[in-house]
Structure formats: C-alpha cells, structure tokens
Amino acid sequence: MNLSESLLLKALSDDADTELVDLHCHSTASDGILSPTELVSRAKSQGVTLLALTDHDTLGGVPEAQRTGDQLGISVLPGIEFSSRWGKRPVHIVGLNVDSASTTLREAINLREQLRRERAERIAERLEKRGFAGALQGARRWAGDGVIGRPHFARWLVEEGHVEDSARAFKRYLGAGKVGDVKVDWPQLEETIDSIRAAGGTAVLAHPLKYGLTRTLLRRLVSDFLEAGGQAVELLCGRQNPVQTRELRALLDAVAEECGRPAPLFSVGSDFHQPDQPWRELGCVRLPEGVEPVWKLWQTSANNTG
Template sequence: MDLHSHSTASDGILSPEQLVSRAKSRGVSLFALTDHDTVGGIAEAQRTGDRLGIDVVAGIEFSSLWGRRSVHVVGLNVDPQSESLRQAIVLREHLRQERAERIAGQLEKRGFHGALEGGRAQAGEAVLGRPHFARWLVEAGHVEDMSRAFKRYLGAGKVGDVRVEWPQMAETIETIHAAGGSAVLAHPLKYGLTRTQLLRLLGAFLEEGGDAVELLCGRQNPVQTRELRNLLLAAAETAGKPPPHCSLGSDFHQPEQPWRELGCVWLPTDVEPVWNLWHTLHREQRSQTSLP
C-alpha cells in the first residue's frame, strides 16, 4: 500500500504513468496519487492502473492552515469531477502563482536572474512550486543539489520561504468531504512541533472532522511511530472521538531516495487502516440501495 505520492502534475519527476508502473514493480497493490493542489494526473494514473492491474485511488494533497501554521491535508478516494474540489484547486492555483512570483522576486534580489522563467521551465504544465525553483538553481549551477537549494534559499526562514494565506484546515476537510473523500492529516511529524503542539494539532484535526492520520510517511524511527500512536489515542480521548483511522505513504517525489521509495512502509496490524472507511461507505451504499 502507498497512499501518498507525487508526479509531474505537481512537483514529482515521474509522469503518472511512470509512477504507477514503478509502484507495480515495487509490489504495491493499493496506490494513491496525491499531487499538491491538483488532480491533473489522476486520469492517466488510473488508466495505467487498469492496464497493469493495480488499484489507483484518486487523491490530492491540499495546502492549508492550522491557525497561522501551514499544514497539509490529503484527500483520498475523492471525486476528481467534484465542483467543490474544482473551486478549491482554482483558488490554490491562484495562490501558488502569486507565491511563485514573490519567490522569484526574492531570488532576483539575491542575484539569481531569470528565476521565474527558469522555474517555469522546470515546472512545465505543473503549477510552479519551490521544488521547481530548487531544480533550476541546481541546473543553473548556483547550488550543488536540491538539498542545498532548500537549506540556503528555499527552506523555512530563508529568502524563498514566502507565506501564503491558504484556506484553513477545517475548510479543507469540508472540501474533501464534499468531494466524497476521506481527509487525512499528512506527515504530522514533519511540522517541527513540540509534543504539546502536536497533541493540539491532532485534537483540532479530529474535532474539525478529520478522518485519518498518516501514521507513517516514508521510513521513520519506530520510536517516533509509537509516540505518534500514543498521541493519537490521547487526542481522540480528549476530543471525545474514537481513535482515528491510520494512513501511510512514501511521499515519493523522485527515485534514488530509498527513505521515500514507493511501498517502503507498512501499517501495524493493530490499527484501523484508512481504506476501511471506503469499504464501510460502499457497504452502507449497497445496504441503502437494497432497502425496500
């Protein structure tokens, strides 16, 4: 299973077809394409999945805010044709374009001339984001690799770290539900939160209607995974909610990153997997259909 990945429709470097083919070769049987703020690659991914015999779930990773802090919410099993989803994507495309222009302006001030055109060339038809600027910086010879591009210019607190007023987390959850999907809090361990802050985030996510939490995102320390599970149980108890379902994924963007390779992690057997939500929904729909 791998329910978090990115293609050339956003900031990955493999096409949707190549990505699904790679997932198949890695033994992945249930796969979700969750590009940033777009479902542009879903049709190609699902066609490839049908051809190769791999179940491809329509997904998306939405940028959002929890208060003033940026967080990501993954929508799984969404309807790509949903009007609610379309409106949310159009809004984020506008916000991303504004951010890209501001990032390019900041890089220009640092002497990196042609940043906007270079980033756009890297993005192609995808919405321009920081990884595209990072790839341009590498290609133009300004830095040795993408890691240094983020460390010096594009990471948190750097010149290219431009704040965006994304929709709030609660609104994002509502959008995903309106599209028939399950809302999943993405990579909670990657926000640099203290234990207390993380507990508050998990609690807020559940209280606002979130369905599942990404227990594993790429390879991580088993101690961290156990601690996150404990925090999930504590947050659910405080919120008066049942323990949330759990999701997992590699957050794959490119090859040659074994810690983010497709299918590199597995859920513990004693947690409720997020895909049970879809099976439950389908059973309920069949039951309602069969009522006299």
C-alpha cells in the same frame, strides 16, 4: 463511491491488509520527478496494489495514473495533498478518494493555483534581486504543465550551476527564513477538510511528525483536526523510527479519548517524490498490526454493495 464498483472490490480485497498500500506520493503534476505513468509503473514494480496519487493542490495527474493503473492491474485512488493552515502554521491535509467533479473541490483547487502563481512570482522577484535572472521562466519550464513549487526553483538553480544540489538550494535560498521563503495565506484547516468531505473524500492529516511541533502543540493540532471532521492520520509517512510510530499512535488514541471521539483511522504512504530516496520509496512502509486502516472505509462500502 468514486471508483467503479468492480475496481473498488478488486482494490480492497480481503487480502488488502497484507498487501502493499501507498496513499501518499507525487508526480510531475506537482513536484515529483516521474510522470503519472512512470510513477504507477514504478509502484507496480515495487509490489504496490493500492495507490493514491496525491499531488500538491492538483488532480491533474490522476486521469493518466488511473489509465495506467487499469493497464497494469494496480488500483489508483484519486487523491490530493492540500496546502492549508492551522492558525498561522502551514499543514498539509490529504484528500483520498475524492470526486474530481465536485464544484467545491474545484473551487478549492483554483484558489490554491492562484496562490501558488502569486507565490512563484514573488519568489522569482526575490531571486532576481539576488542576481538570479530568469528564475520564473526556469521554474516554469521544470514544472511543465504542473503547479510551480519551490522544488522547481531548486532544480533550476542546480541546472544553472548556482548550487550543487537541491538540498543546498533550500539551505541557501528557499528554506525557512531564506530569501525564497514566501509565506502564503493558505485556507484554514477547517475549510480544507470541508472541501474534501464535500467532494465525498476522506480527510487525512499528512505527516504529523514533520511539522516540528512540541508534544503539546501536536496534541492540539490532532484535536482540532478531529473536531473539524478529519477522519484519518498518517501514522507512517516514509520510513521512520518505530519508537516514534508507537508514540504517535498512543498520542492519537489519547487525544481521541479526550475529545470523546472514536480513534482516527490510520493511513500510510511513502511521500515519494523521486527514485533516489529509499527512505520514501513507493511501498516502503506498512501499517503495524492491530491498527484500523483508512481503507476499511472503502472495504465496508464495497462489501455493502454486494
């Protein structure tokens, strides 16, 4: 396991199913507002007992988050949210409990860092042609030591007074079909899952309801994800309509049966980025009763060590 045995046993006690677990959140290492230390402290104040820091395409914030977790008594899993593609469609795959020393994982991260740098330069060029001089330097300042993403350009546009808020920045300049919407040839879903599993991690399909897919396409995505070795799906990612949750669970069970595979394990997370969004506050959702949580993988391994 990638956690020490004692920490793993503490993180996955017999009460884990009734405690607050959040396996999807972001810090300043990518596009979050809070530093890893601030994030873990907030998670502690929200009652979260098991947290996975899953910044976009980087593990940069994990060591700090784990040190803070040790100090505060909250268990922090090393995680990452990989940018990926399913065909031509962008999808996100979360890797949980990954080994940061994995050569394969480091190669996957390095590739995405390069792709993100190139994308940031192209976004800046496009914005500057629209009269927004200094876009790259401004976004880089907001990103700090983290990877540059579109939210950093949005914050710079707000800071410079070009738009009222980040939502308006995306609506006018950075969202789908806008000037700052630069397409990237991210690695394919299958390659991404292989990278996570090579690092001893668990591959999780992130927020499947947020891709705007028809039911037919969503079934196909889940099927391809399972066939490629994906192990879990985020049943809840932030607060969502209970009807949607029930329908998604039924769809996942049906697809697994059609594929002749066991039903995927279920993950849960807030997709936390900043404090003023209560619908994705840390620890704001729990898995419903009767589902098999992804942390059962680690509970089983922990119990076998005893």
